[in-house]
Amino acid sequence: MTKVQFLLAHSGASQRQFWLGIVGRMGADLVPMVPWLMLFGYVLSGHTLSGPALVAVAAVALAAQWWLGLTARQSFTGAYQLSHNLRRQLLLDIRRQPLAALTGKGLGERIRLMTSDLKQFEDILSHLVAEAAGAVVVPLAMAIVVWLVSPALGALLTASLMVNLMLLPVLERRFMAAAATSHRHGIEGANELLEFIEGLPTLKAFGRTERLAAPLQQRLCQIRDAGLDLEWAAGTGVMLVTCLLELTLPLVMVVGGVLLAGDALTPEAWLVVAAATVACIRPLASLTIFAALIRFFLSATARLHGLATAPRQPQQGQAPQGTDLALEGVTLSLDGQPVLRDINLTVEAGEHLALVGPSGAGKSSLLHVIAGFHAIDHGEVRLGGLTLARLGTDQLYRNLSYVTQDVQLFAGSLRDNLMIANPQASASALAQAVADAGLDEVVARLPEGLDGMLGENGQTLSGGERQRVSIARALLRDAPVVLLDEVTSALDQRRQEAVLRAIRRLCEGKTVITVAHRLDTIVDVDRICVLEQGRLVQQGRHTDLLADSATYQALWQAAD
Numbered sequence: 001m002t003k004v005q006f007l008l009a010h011s012g013a014s015q016r017q018f019w020l021g022i023v024g025r026m027g028a029d030l031v032p033m034v035p036w037l038m039l040f041g042y043v044l045s046g047h048t049l050s051g052p053a054l055v056a057v058a059a060v061a062l063a064a065q066w067w068l069g070l071t072a073r074q075s076f077t078g079a080y081q082l083s084h085n086l087r088r089q090l091l092l093d094i095r096r097q098p099l100a101a102l103t104g105k106g107l108g109e110r111i112r113l114m115t116s117d118l119k120q121f122e123d124i125l126s127h128l129v130a131e132a133a134g135a136v137v138v139p140l141a142m143a144i145v146v147w148l149v150s151p152a153l154g155a156l157l158t159a160s161l162m163v164n165l166m167l168l169p170v171l172e173r174r175f176m177a178a179a180a181t182s183h184r185h186g187i188e189g190a191n192e193l194l195e196f197i198e199g200l201p202t203l204k205a206f207g208r209t210e211r212l213a214a215p216l217q218q219r220l221c222q223i224r225d226a227g228l229d230l231e232w233a234a235g236t237g238v239m240l241v242t243c244l245l246e247l248t249l250p251l252v253m254v255v256g257g258v259l260l261a262g263d264a265l266t267p268e269a270w271l272v273v274a275a276a277t278v279a280c281i282r283p284l285a286s287l288t289i290f291a292a293l294i295r296f297f298l299s300a301t302a303r304l305h306g307l308a309t310a311p312r313q314p315q316q317g318q319a320p321q322g323t324d325l326a327l328e329g330v331t332l333s334l335d336g337q338p339v340l341r342d343i344n345l346t347v348e349a350g351e352h353l354a355l356v357g358p359s360g361a362g363k364s365s366l367l368h369v370i371a372g373f374h375a376i377d378h379g380e381v382r383l384g385g386l387t388l389a390r391l392g393t394d395q396l397y398r399n400l401s402y403v404t405q406d407v408q409l410f411a412g413s414l415r416d417n418l419m420i421a422n423p424q425a426s427a428s429a430l431a432q433a434v435a436d437a438g439l440d441e442v443v444a445r446l447p448e449g450l451d452g453m454l455g456e457n458g459q460t461l462s463g464g465e466r467q468r469v470s471i472a473r474a475l476l477r478d479a480p481v482v483l484l485d486e487v488t489s490a491l492d493q494r495r496q497e498a499v500l501r502a503i504r505r506l507c508e509g510k511t512v513i514t515v516a517h518r519l520d521t522i523v524d525v526d527r528i529c530v531l532e533q534g535r536l537v538q539q540g541r542h543t544d545l546l547a548d549s550a551t552y553q554a555l556w557q558a559a560d
């Protein structure tokens with residue numbers, strides 16, 4: 001699919017409206033020329049302008065303005081509908097992309113595309129495409145008039161314009177280079193701004209909010225400078241071409257004067273050539289900036305197209321045959337750095353497995369791979385004998401619950417926040433999940449019970465309560481495979497006990513893979529896997545590893 005086809009595919013019902021608008025506005029640029037052409041006709045035919053002729057010219061001029069307003073509305077509606085469709089489609093596409101693509105640089109890129117790039121799309125489509133078309137059509141029509149009046153002056157005008165137009169690609173190259181730099185700083189800036197906002201609690205805690213970190217300060221300066229460079233690249237191009245184009249008028253007038261002196265041109269024809277030349281060169285000057293903006297538009301289209309065609313996970317697939325897990329030769333790199341290396345692991349249905357290892361060993365990343373958040377470099381992950389490509393995300397998440405320390409709560413009631421895990425759950429299943437997760441005390445505390453509102457991101461709940469909401473969701477989901485990531489590490493002793501009790505209930509009869517920091521909570525699990533620098537270095541039961549594994553011994557002693 002070409003970039004233009006990609007755009008058209010998203011214009012939907014607005015496509016006809018958009019093209020009608022563009023053609024209409026090109027027409028609207030031509031219509032104002034009609035009074036001029038009428039005037040030229042009168043002058044060249046030696047007639048004086050009569051009252052009815054003047055009225056006719058004025059009527060045509062008014063009709064042209066009415067037409068412009070009408071078609072502008074068509075093209076605006078079409079352009080805004082197209083960018084609305086693109087925004088919506090991008091959001092739908094994002095849901096299907098691996099979650100890891102939405103972190104770091106990938107996130108900044110998407111934010112930039114959906115905000116400033118698509119905003120520029122709207123501006124370019126609603127104003128510039130039609131205006132650029134007009135900037136070509138009007139000079140063309142006026143040059144034909146000059147050719148008809150005097151072929152010699154027509155040739156001179158055309159030659160002068162051609163020289164100017166040859167400058168366009170050179171000027172555009174400068175503009176595009178400046179635009180690329182500005183775009184890059186924009187993306188990095190968006191990422192760093194997000195990081196800054198996320199880090200605000202830490203900055204506040206250390207009383208460091210009074211100044212921006214040096215790299216962010218530097219980035220803001222780079223964004224400013226890149227923006228100025230871009231303006232300068234566009235401005236100098238327009239000024240240069242405008243100056244050169246303006247020289248065309250005296251050139252044509254002087255040569256016209258010589259022809260006039262030699263009786264090769266009438267004074268009326270000389271005047272018409274002068275007026276047509278003026279009408280020809282003005283729109284051409286603006287073509288410099290239009291051409292560059294349209295190139296920018298095409299490169300933004302390419303970025304959008306790239307994003308829309310980025311690898312995505314299939315949604316629907318086959319049901320797995322059982323719930324045993326198998327990882328074969330799994331290798332993962334993030335930001336170009338190896339994170340998991342050749343992991344081979346099988347987990348039978350009903351087995352309880354713990355992942356341990358020093359910080360940065362790759363425990364969470366391994367869990368994320370099983371949960372389908374990362375696209376792996378090599379190897380295969382299979383659930384019930386099927387890879388994610390054959391399972392599809394619907395089947396994967398029907399069979400898998402992921403409970404993490406970082407609990408996302410949405411503005412809404414406690415009931416809404418629980419039911420997202422299983423909108424079909426019965427009232428008794430909900431009550432059971434609330435009781436098993438130890439959330440009764442929260443329900444009792446909220447004046448409206450389960451229907452009590454949690455506020456934005458569940459501000460009304462403590463850390464331990466949020467964990468229990470996450471566990472209650474997993475209980476409601478009742479998926480046969482449970483992934484647990486560090487769920488108790490941030491809690492005090494009393495809350496840990498409550499959360500651990502809830503987890504025990506959740507894990508009964510399930511396949512469980514847990515990332516553990518507190519080794520005393522996993523001494524009884526079926527198998528412990530020791531990870532080190534992205535490799536699975538040893539596996540076994542607690543007592544065996546304590547005897548055989550130096551890494552495990554070190555972790556156990558450090559926990560004491």
Ligand SMILES: Nc1ncnc2c1ncn2[C@@H]1O[C@H](COP(=O)(O)OP(=O)(O)OP(=O)(O)O)[C@@H](O)[C@H]1O
Nearest residue numbers: 103334335339357358359360361362363364365366
């Ligand atoms: N999204 C990411 N982008 C780039 N690198 C990442 C990303 N996530 C993790 N890493 C890197 O991958 C390596 C493994 O990280 P991971 O969080 O899996 O380790 P871990 O064993 O769970 O560590 P910890 O016990 O400290 O949580 C680390 O070096 C980390 O910096």
